[in-house]
Amino acid sequence: MNSARDPRIAVVGAGLGGLALAGVLQRHGRSVTVLEREPSAGARPQGGTLDIHAGTGQLALRAAGLLDRFRTLARPEGQEWRLLDPASGAALPFTGPAHDDDSPEIDRGQLRGLLLESLAADTVRWSCAVTGAAPLGDGTWRLHLGDGTTEDFDLVVGADGAWSRIRPALSDATPTYTGVTFVEAGFDDCDLRHPALARMVGNGSLLAKSDGRALSAQRNSNGHIRAYIAFRGPQDWNLVADVDLGDQEAVRTHLLETFDGWDERLLYLLRHNDSAFVNRPLFVLPAPHTWEHVPGITLLGDAAHLMPPVGLGANLAMLDGADLAHALITESGIDDAVQAYEGIMLPRSIKAAHDCAGALNHIVPPTSVSLG
Structure with missing residues (x-):
């Protein structure tokens, strides 16, 4: 196979970021395989509601051709916030999270379903656990699968979350409590x-x-x-x-x-x-979490920049996926594309990690902080 013409791209993990990457690539006629350890899309609950921001998550959905469909499912009224006094239950002044005014809510499961429905039927290989990645010395990578087999790819994208099996190929960082x-x-x-x-x-x-x-x-x-x-x-x-x-x-x-x-x-x-x-x-992962560029492999979403769940993570993961897809479509080769993507994603994630840490302290104040 000529990897310059038809690169073998593996996305490890069928979360929002990995699916956004696959969706944008397929929209532009590119081949991609998503490997997911879970047996099906409904194998476990997908979590709560997400506010999808105009400047991040919605950009990714537009790139995947899904923004109009998202609008039919989303709940603009879900942006309302109320702050209550713990002792009395009385309402307190509160401006809500500091993000775009246009950030309607959608259940995570609905959003994931929207992304999955946009992909070709055989894109996601369910019950396909990846246990690790090894370089082959020529810029390509070998994935070791849970059933004992291996497969080789020109690009491996770790989109497999907090406890990523791909991250150790790039970084020795591990999440901390x-x-x-x-x-x-x-x-x-x-x-x-x-x-x-x-x-x-x-x-x-x-x-x-x-x-x-x-x-x-x-x-x-x-x-x-x-x-x-x-x-x-x-x-x-x-x-x-x-x-x-x-x-x-x-x-x-x-x-x-x-x-x-x-x-x-x-x-x-x-x-x-x-x-x-x-x-x-x-x-969370250490902030900043960066790595030296390695040909043929990269990370997105929580695998790259695990942060507290305060409204940015899903948006950034989808934007990561869209940005990487755009680079793969527009750059002359895989290595140029990955370097262009990392040059955008890593600085962005450093700022976001700082913002999320501050937001967590705002939501659950340390005992040494006065709320007055």
Whole structure:
């Protein structure tokens, strides 16, 4: 195969960034293979709602030819934010996140489905785990697969998230715990089953915060509300507190103790969830996270710049994918394309990592910070 004419491109990971890359490439007639360890698109829940920013995520969707379809699924009303006082539940002045005014919400699963539907049927190879990548000495790479086989590619793109199997080929950086844990909870058919909560959350999101603690809730589609119970503490907080994460009532009791004194309307988020509590400690990559360019391999999204989940990650991942695709389409060769992409993506991610760290401190204030 002549790699200059028809390069073999492997995207490892079928998340939003990898799918955006594949979508833009295919729109321009380029071949691409996406390798995903999960058995299907619906193998696990895809998470909550995302605000897709005009200057990042929407640019990627436009490049993939999907912006109009996105607009039919998105919820502009979901941009509303409410800040409540933890002790009284009273509304406080709040301007919301500092991003584009045009940032409608969409469920992550809906967005992923939109990207998947745009691809040729055989683009994603499900149940295809990648365990590592090895250079072949000529700028190409060999992927080692979970079934013991190997495949060779002219370009390997690590789009496989926080615990990327491709990242070690470029960097020895590993994610570290932020000191903040989110415990997720879900509420179904809220307008009928949890009407007071639905009114409190409104059409968008709410936040209440105090030293080292925060409660947030966000409206998803189909009457679902997703809540995040956030606190600062050790990653193994449950072991320190002698709480079995599999014992829902024990988790609930501990969380109620942690948020003792908060308004009862807010504590509804801890008392009456429909779905089980899910423990989600937050990890980040060092900032700045950079690497020396290596021919035939690169990273995007969380594999390249894992940040706290404060509204930038999905947008940046999709923009990474679109930018890399654009470079591959316009540059004279793979190596020139990857260098052009990294020259844009790496400086952008450094600023974003700084902004996200500040946003996490704003959402879950360190105990030494006064909120006055």
